[in-house]
Amino acid sequence: MPDMVAAGGGNNSLLPFDSARLDPARxxxxxxxxxxFSETPPEVGYSRPTFSSPWGAARDYVIDQVRSCGAAVRIDAFGNVHARPGDRTWEEPLWLCGSHIDSVPSGGKYDGVSGVVCALELLRVGAPLELVIFAEEEGxxxxxxxxxxxxxxxxxxAEDLDRVRNCRGESYLEAGRAYGVEATRMQSELIDPSRYLGFLEVHPEQGLSLWNRGVSAAAVNRINGRRQYRVLLEGQGNHAGSTRMQERHDALAGAARAITAVEELGQDLARRLDYTVMTVGRIDVATNAINVIARRVDFSVDFRAQEERILEEGDRLLRExxxxxxxxxxxxxTVERTEKHSPVPLDEDLVARLHGAAGAAGITLEEVPSGALHDAAIVAPHVPTAMVFIASREGISHDPAEYSRVKDIADATTxxxxxxxxxxxxxxxxxxxxLDRNRFVRICGGFYENSPWIVEKVWEQRPFPTVEALHRACSTVVEGADEEAQVALIRAHPDLVGRLAREGGLTRESTAEQAAAGLDVVSEAEARNFERLNREYRDRFEFPFVICARENRKEAILAAFPERLxxxxxxxxxxxxxxxxxxALLRMHDRVTESGPTGGTP
Structure with missing residues (x-):
């Protein structure tokens, strides 16, 4: 693969994630x-057409930054940039994170760029991810x-890419050749989903929803489907002065009524399903002269909705x-549908994980659909995908006034x-x-209370085809340990309703488990009873009483003490x-889902 640089270093042990390492100023x-890097000055807006000199300079800036933190870089056959930590191979599964740097003419600073700098900052602090810059997102x-x-x-x-042209008449293949685009490599460099754990993209919302409610970020649960149309109305051109009103076949007057009908239909459908929109964004008139009745009008319709049924019904009603x-x-x-994209649901598990991460970080996170299409919609059918929206001031995007708070971008990066x-x-x-050994142990060490040595011993046995296989491997380690190690494992567990529980010193897992059994709410008499039984048990066996609290209620646990004594x-x-x-098995099922392929050993 061309333009590849491998470098050592890179701290990929990011657990638990330390947001203090992120630098909003950076x-x-x-x-x-x-x-x-723009073809136009800031007062006009920011313009970076794909494969232009400013686009290339912006891309080179990001490449220089990732190389400076020890990353390896490659450019694929489609002109997309990929960067991974230098100590990771291109074959092992990693998270994909990024967006785009091309812009609309006279656009803003944040569209696409926010997602790229998010991935860049995470690479800088050692995150195990693959940064991606997709080419020609805007279109x-x-x-x-x-x-x-x-x-x-x-x-x-490649044939499709050879047909599309820029304003200079160059095809995507021709204009992109200097930036790594090469048709002969395309088939061999298609996405390999087994190399990706998922795709996460940060992007401005490009709407009013978050900013108006004072919310900084939202998880995107789906990307709206889109249908686009070319509508052609043909009448009879004629003299504006000598043709009486009742004799006219005025294409422009008809288009005016048609455009109003499109807006009315969009409003009707939006009342039935929020975030449904219809837009006429382009219109061409012939002959387009002050004293000539228009003979032809050609205009566009852009129609988006969250559900396919609304798109189907809207298509029918529009044509009627x-x-x-x-x-x-x-x-x-004449109504020609020029594009059809079905709604794309994003990965429910990833969205849930974003909510969980937000709760742990103390970040308010809402959930919204995306009205705009993004690269995430293209990648989602191939790997688990989610997006994080950041608030756009006044909902403005694709304009020099576009603005998102750096703090919001930093929160999304967190x-x-x-x-x-x-x-x-x-x-x-x-x-x-x-996972590498350190990350595996830090993530899985809590399966056995304060005893990470157990999962460390099974790391080399990956890949595990099921959670039960992981559990069996760990159980074999426990069974094969000597009595001293087994007793140490038992002693790593807290007393039920003991001092640590009262003082809030339990692990997160133990806190939840004791609460599930109703042990977080006990009377004074019950607390004294637990204290007495715990003491008797420890005096007899020299280790604490351990029972799977999630499979028992408080009364059953109390009844088990005398029998086991x-x-x-x-x-x-x-x-x-x-x-x-x-x-441990219950904790494993809490932490690990068997959905999707197991992957291989890195």
């Missing part, structure tokens, strides 16, 4: 620096959006309305970092199997270890 500096250079990501996933071909207008005014009507670090929800088996020490060691095994 994030802001990156945004401001990228903004300097204003070659007339079709998300070409870099579409090419990478195989939804457009336009046909009726044409019949009433003596106009020929959320992504926490998810990459395994916080906020369950890991998939593929993610678990991809009658056993021998050897018998009770066996009983305690079996209960610990039950606890």
């Amino acid at each position: 994030i802001e500096k990156d945004i401001e620096r990228i903004a300097t 204003t250079t070659f007339g079709l959006g998300m070409l870099g990501s579409r090419g990478w996933v195989g939804s457009v071909t 309305a336009l046909r009726e207008i044409g019949e009433a005014r003596g106009l020929a009507v 959320l992504i970092g926490r998810v990459l670090a395994g916080e906020g929800g369950a890991l998939t088996l593929r993610e678990l199997n991809s 009658r056993k021998s020490r050897r018998e009770e060691i066996g009983t305690a270890l079996r209960e610990i095994g039950k606890i």
